Amino acid sequence: MSQVAKAIAPTLKVPDQGLFKYRDEVMWSLSNPARYLPSEAIDHLLRSIRLSAAVPGHANLTAPFGVDVSYGPDTFVIYEAYRGRCVVAFDAPVESVTFCQGDMLVLPCHTRHRIMAPEHTPCIDIRDLMARQVEPHLIDAQGHPSLGLLLNQHVNYGGGGELFELRMVIMFVDKQTSGALINGLPGPMLLKNFADQHRSLLNAIHDELDVQRVSQSITQPAAIRLTEALLTIALKEATSQPDAGPIYKGLADPAVARVISAVLKEPHRDWDLQDLVEIAHVCRSALTSRFSASVGMSPRHFVSHVRLARASELLTNTRLSIATIAEKTNYSSEAAFNRAFRKWCGLTPGAMRETSAQSA
Structure with missing residues (x-):
């Protein structure tokens, strides 16, 4: 047995079945890592998360602005402060947060909120804003709603002052799977500097969807897998937050x-x-x-x-x-x-x- 194999042999419990062998030595380095890596509860729970759809979004908001937002019961949202800052307010007793460039905000289902700059600016209902700016542009030449056209829409709203640029991924949770991790969040979770730390993944999600949109070949499985990766990392980060559930x-x-x-x-x-x-x-x-x-x-x-x-x-x-x-x-x-x-x-x-x- 090689020196490396001898060194790790006492610490690994690797089944003999299905492993590659070379001159009768176990080639542990070519086997499935799941056979010998420790199994953590968080990893098992994260693997249980399933999304039925994922849609990115982009909004350019200029001060003063205020948008009152609520989504459906199966909708889970991650916001990225791409440029600038704003205040995000929630219904009592949840306190408002200052949302700054480079941060991410994880919003559980049923979380009504108001995005404002400055704070206390009167808000337009998101449904009115979407009906005015987005919905009229989502019908294709055949008269059918188009996901490709939806991905092509940017929301622009506000008074023309300082810019707050918001990127988001709107996720629809598969009701057939347990929402333990998602529903277990105590409320909105602000992850400081998370977007800056995971910039390559966030850019990959938006860039891949842009490629699919341009090619008129929107493939939801690709979007879902990329988004599940982002959600997995964000929820694992949430376990270290002091106010976690x-x-x-x-x-x-x-x-x-x-x-x-x-x-x-x-x-x-x-x-x-x-x-x-x-x-x-x-x-x-x-x-x-x-x-x-x-x-x-x-x-x-x-x-x-x-x-x-x-x-x-x-x-x-x-x-x-x-x-x-x-x-x-x-x-x-x-x-x-x-x-x-x-x-x-x-x-x-x-x-x-x-x-x-x-x-x-």
Whole structure:
């Protein structure tokens, strides 16, 4: 065996099956790295993210300007401050942020916001602005809506003063996949200097779509894969933010992360504490204390949180009956589900569904 192979042999657990061999020596360097790289919970969760579509956007806004923005329940947006600065304000209790050149802003679904310069400038509704500037130009010669024409549109708005140039990627989340990482964000997350640090990837996304647009061959799979790469990096960065939500905070602790990954993968399973202890590879008291320290709740409460968050998704995005959702999230009865859900968010499942329908 070579010296390099001997040096790493004690640390790698590499299955013999499917590996290349040279003179009866394992050629580990030519095997699939997934066979021997450590598996982190965040990596497993990031691989679960699936988008159904991705569309880039570009806006040139000149002060004074104000735009009131809201997207659909399946829409997740990443903004890039490409040039200049502005203020982005949110509904209470989320505080406004100053959005500067080189920063990125990750906006979870259902996040209404106002983009302004200076702050408190009266805002036009984004739907009115799009109807005025974009929608009339999206019909092709055959009278059909054209994705290629949409990608060719830039929004220009404002009073003609200092320029704020905004690039964005609008993502549509596949409802068939768990939105644990996306829905687990506590709110908007400002990633300082993120765009500058990942400039090549951002340029690649926009440049590739420009090439496809010019060639009149818009290939959504290419756009989706590039965008998923950007989203993956942005969400991994979000795990290090001090104001990250419970799922993100727990991923910093390996034992807690293993439990989070398992519960998110099978939220419907009838988990008991011993199951979670065996997955975490620590004793009961250590798991409980580490979970409380990093996530802010006990393992048992986290299981309930994940189930009820999944139930909230099903109430919002499907027409399944409340009884069926209760069964899918492992509640013994619809009454037990109603009690748990109301205690969790202050609304009954029926009221949550009605509220979501009104805001859609």
